[in-house]
Amino acid sequence: MEEGAMSWGDYELPSVSSTFLRKARKDHVCCECRRTIEILATYEVHNACMDGSWSVFKTCGECLELRAKFQESGDGSYPIGDLVLACEEVDLIERGSYPPKASP
Ligand SMILES: [Zn+2]
Numbered sequence: 001m002e003e004g005a006m007s008w009g010d011y012e013l014p015s016v017s018s019t020f021l022r023k024a025r026k027d028h029v030c031c032e033c034r035r036t037i038e039i040l041a042t043y044e045v046h047n048a049c050m051d052g053s054w055s056v057f058k059t060c061g062e063c064l065e066l067r068a069k070f071q072e073s074g075d076g077s078y079p080i081g082d083l084v085l086a087c088e089e090v091d092l093i094e095r096g097s098y099p100p101k102a103s104p
Contacts, residue, residue, distance in 0.1 A: 016049035030060040032067075032083040033099040046080070057081075066098070 022045050028037040037043045037060045044064055046057040057080050059067070070078070070087050078086035087093045 017047060019044060019046045021045070028058045030063055031057040031081050032059055032063040035060060035099050059083075062099070066093070 021042055024037050024039050024041050024043055026039060028043060029035070030037055030043070037058060042061055044059040046059070048055050048057070063083055066087055067083055070083065070090070070092055073090055073092055084093070084098055087098070088095045
């Protein structure tokens, strides 16, 4: 059992990439829902080399759960940053219901 290994289903990863889980030591912004990943929250870091430059994508725990559901539901692939849209398209979540609004 690989520690921290995440399944990306049939999603084709770029040839140079790494994915791991990390605990936030400062605030980050989730690349899927655009919400703040708060300090001490566990989130996923995905480094990818695309077109010769490195990009870093951070995904919050809730979006990781949503992604797991999406991958279970069938298709399993979506462009990074479009998870919410992809889930809405297959009616996994109600349009506009995700991310839940943070209480003020
Ligand atoms: Zn998120």
